[in-house]
Amino acid sequence: SQPKDLRLPTPGCYADPIKAGIDADAVFDGMTEHLFFSLGKLATTASLRDLYMALSYAVRDRLMTRYLASQEAIRAKPQKTVAYLSAEFLIGPQLNNNLLNLGITKEAEEAVGRFGIESLSHILEVEEEPGLGNGGLGRLAACYMESLASLQVPAIGYGIRYEFGIFNQLIRDGWQVEVTDKWLKGGWPWELPQPDESCFVGFGGRTESYVDEKGKYRSRWIPSEHAIGVPHDIPILGYRVNNCDRLRLWRADATESFDFYAFNIGDYYGAVEEKVASETISKVLYPNDGTDEGRRLRLKQQHFFVSCSLQDMLRSLEKRGIEVEDFSEHWTVQLNDTHPAIAVAELMRLLIDHYHFEWEKAWHITTSSVAYTNHTLLPEALEKWDLDLFSSLLPRHLDLIYEINKRFLQQVRLRYPGNDLILRKLSIIDEDGCKAVRMAHLATIGAHHVNGVAALHSDLIKRQLMPEFAELWPEKFTNITNGVTPRRWVGLANPELSSLLDKEVGKDWITNMELLKKLEQKENDSGFLELFSKTKLSGKRKLAGYIHRQTGVLVDPSSLFDVQVKRIHQYKRQHLNALQVIAQYLRIKNGVDQDIAPRTVIFGGKAAPGYFMAKLMIRFINGIADVVNADPDMDGRLRVVFLPDYNVKLGEQVYSATDLSEQISTAGKEASGTGNMKFAMNGALTIGTLDGANIEIRDRVGSENFFLFGKTESEIVELRENQYDPKTYISNCKELSEALRLVEVGHFSNGDSELFLPLINSLTGSDPFFVMADFADYLRAQDEVNKVWKNPQKWNRMALLNTARSGFFSSDRSIKEYCKSIWKVKPLDVEISCDIN
Ligand code: NTF
Known part of the structure; x- marks a missing residue:
């Protein structure tokens, strides 16, 4: 018979017997192995950071069985998965949370003790937290991912893998000084890059009409720029359950990272220019909280992660042999505020331009999948995009938004004949002053539910923020009071x-x-x-x-x-x-x-x-x-x-x-x-x-x-x-x-x-x-x-x-x-x- 430690996992069995043990001995062995093989260190020379990395890898190994079994479970028995779209996930340190949810805190304490470490807390101290959020909104998303896994609900959190998160704050002479947050600098052990599942995203360019093979007039988008989204997955283990969900964060890469033509003609800077431009997309988190930073790069970030995520959802259906038509039976897409609201137009674009659905069908799929959570009433935090900026970056989406708006306003006219004021108020396009796309309107029109985050807030959404929408669709508006894990x-x-x-x-x-x-x-x-x-x-x-x-x-x-x-x-x-x-x-x-x-x-x-x-x-x-x-x-x-x-x-x-x-x-x-x-x-x-x-x-x-x-x-x-x-x-x-x-x-x-x-x-x-x-x-x-x-x-x-x-x-x-x-x-x-x- 085969020696035990060389056995391969068999189908239906994801447990590597060497790595899955969770007693103190096994954790200790796992740490030793990672010190040696993954970090190239001996226990005698290992720093505190080395030990942190070794323990993290050893713990991560012990998540993998659950992580893969969770993905297998949904493949074996297809059912609806939550896609939580959020520009921010403020997940905090991972090691201690994973120890708690796995139930091996004591074992880890004992294992690190054998390396001469007095207390596990010294190891926990070393962890850099990924500050991929500003405050409450991003932290809420993290609490929700943890609860989803603990409640055994299949879910993926989709977001951006910012290279630099929220700045570190120093106080100098009483003033705040901002310092770049280099959370990735020492290597961060909790993510699994999945380059094979990368996606292409376009920006800019123009749209054109063409006649397809069946003689039908269609539109398509010819972007002038592209970026690649590379998924980085972070396992999110539920508390004492086998369910291990995922946070899938996209990193932007250039499509062609080195331009040999430019290099050959001596343009050294030009040779990496596109790479630099593409990678800028996931470079840094916008550090504003509760204000709208109406910048081109921010809109690019939003479209980048939303497009990658929707493509990923569609691809997963195809891989499992599920009809795209049944999208809403397999995915429920939650928009965490308006930052991912472009999803309404992007899903329409993918369904119509790529999968050739008729408008009505595509709209039905979209509106039965998407729901929107509002997190603020502050006017300065309600996202609006200048029309010129929007059309230069996302011309095809703007066409689709016009069409969505046209059909929507037609409904409004029927309900309130001759009431121009209400049309102006409800339109996705803000015509007062500089013309702009109102993202909260797009989200509300495209969603089957709109919720506020506390009773008073949900009430104010209906009374102050969007009274006309609430009157039009009273059943759409609801409250779900926030919670913390x-x-x-x-x-x-x-x-x-x-x-x-x-x-x-x-x-x-x-x-x-x-x-x-x-x-x-x-x-x-x-x-x-x-x-x-x-x-x-x-x-x-x-x-x-x-x-x-x-x-x-x-x-x-x-x-x-x-x-x-x-x-x-x-x-x-x-x-x-x-x-x-x-x-x-x-x-x-x-x-x-x-x-x-x-x-x-x-x-x-x-x-x-x-x-x-x-x-x-x-x-x-x-x-x-x-x-x-x-x-x-x-x-x-x-x-x-x-x-x-x-x-x-x-x-x-x-x-x-x-x-x-x-x-x-x-x-x-x-x-x-x-x-x-x-x-x-x-x-x-x-x-x-x-x-x-x-x-x-x-x-x-x-x-x-x-x-x-x-x-x-x-x-x-x-x-x-x-x-x-x-x-x-x-x-x-x-x-x-x-x-x-x-x-x-x-x-x-x-x-x-x-x-x-x-x-x-x-x-x-x-x-x-x-x-x-x-x-x-x-x-x-x-x-x-x-x-x-x-x-x-x-x-x-x-x-x-x-x-x-x-x-x-x-x-x-x-x-x-x-x-x-x-x-x-x-x-x-x-x-x-x-x-x-
Ligand atoms: C925040 N909103 C609210 O200001 C908080 O009151 C709330 O607890 C959290 O959301 C979570 O719901 C925002 O950060 C934003 F971006 F919407 F302004």
Whole structure:
């Protein structure tokens, strides 16, 4: 018989017995093998990075059986697969997540121990996270991929493999400095390039008519440029299941990477010019969050990844012998915001120009496959493309969009005869000012469902953003409130709380968060509350250490950790928080209120590089931190910290270490928020407005366990309509006017009274985000926070009830809703036919 270690996997058996073992011995052997064969190192000379790579490869090997078996399962038993199209996937570090989902964290700990590594955490530290997203939108996509796999739903996430992700943030003299994110520089072990499955994508050129072999008039696109999309697949393993889905990210390559003609005539630069131009497409993530960067390259990126992805879906049907006609029975295509909205036109183009479907048939296939999620109401974030730009880059798509629009407006005319205003409002083409293609309109017309991401937001889509569409197609509009994955955001981020939960409610909470309701029984059990608060204290100690190492600021882990981490944006109102800090500082300085509980106010987040006001807000926070932290009167009472380079990895440290979660956006502006959910699960109390998912969090955890303040969305609308004047609010609030005054005289800028003037002028002038209107009530709510904090038993009970009642905000619940009401997809069991364990 064959020696065991040379046996080849047989059909139906994907388990390589050597690589599949998951005990500590097998993990150790796998690491040794990879050190030797993949990295060319001996255990004796291996660096920490080598060991990280070796462990990652060894873990990746152990995903492969599930990964291939999952692909085989869908081939064997065809059923609908989710295609989640997103320009951003902020997946965070992979190693620890894969260990958790495989169930081999302890084994890995033991294996690395045999290499003399004291703690697995030292290895985890080394991992570079791919920052392929800006914030909530990209992170949501990552949580959804993890939940899809954990719920055993066949899915592929399609996106772009940016060579440079979101910039790294340094703080220099209080200012944000952006540094290129070179996440691929040391080799990233989690991706599998699949060059054989590359796709061609065209740009520019012209369209032409021709007569086909059957004598039929047709159109076709003659692009002037091409690029190749090379797929790079990242396995996404579900929690303790065999299902392993995929993230398929496209890298742009040149079609002909070296032009010998140009080279031969001595044009060295020209010889690589096309290569450079093509590769630029997947070079860098646009670092704007919630604003529209209307650039040609961005549209190119969008069309590039959407075209590759749709071609990939069509090709997979052909490979499996499935009729393209049945596309919508095999694929449900979700558009994560409008960034992939060109899919509506591209799918029509592929179906009509390549597969020669009639218009009606193609339109039916498209509209029964595509659905669209809206993530913002901010007008500056609603994508519009200038018509000239659009037609020069995607001429054939523009023709198709005109036709889609013509047929759509014909329907509208029938419904509202003679109403030209409504035609103008609904048209895909914006005719006011510079003509432009409105991507949200294209997505809405081409989709069978349009959903918002929290109840209030979905309601505002219908009432404010697209009332005419909602009236035309009421059944199309729906809500699916966002969620976050408990595996990463409790399991990995808060191991101590996790083991307490395991003991108290059993291990199943991690896949069934509703089980946490059982904790309610413990609300008056002071022994348990003590244990619960100890897990928090331990998180705070770790974060305090990190803060000291990163910023040099010493903070007291027993103080109230008051945290606002998210992108820096005026609508998120970090300046409201900062002004409140100044008011507290003044109280302490003036000896007004000796009863203030010691607090550590922590900020973190990146500003879009071109967003001046957001960058000034960072400078402002750091200015306050400098003054407060240097003042002996503040010792043991107030500390202010700006944590540089907030990302997924840092987030994992922050959520478990927070007492108070700041969710203070202007009502009606934050579509949902997801950080708010992560905090609540980890037992932080929220101080927040009635905005986004805060409303639903408060409903679930109980209004008595939430610090509410601020104007409601309708009150904000009313203020805006009645000539809002921030000055009246300033003169009615002494603490506010004194805080502003201190800023004006340069107290937080070494006497420079100019530095923060733009910020002050905005707040006292038009105050577009109603900071002044909400200040007094915010201060009142902060006083309430202070009062409750001094009663630890009460605080801990409220915190426990937040954890107990936040199960609804698991992304498993969100994904189940998408599956049932939008995608109509079912779980698929993945069998592994050889016993691998
Ligand atoms: C963001 N939208 C919203 O601003 C957040 O409130 C929400 O939680 C996330 O989406 C996820 O739904 C965007 O980033 C964008 F791009 F739409 F502006």
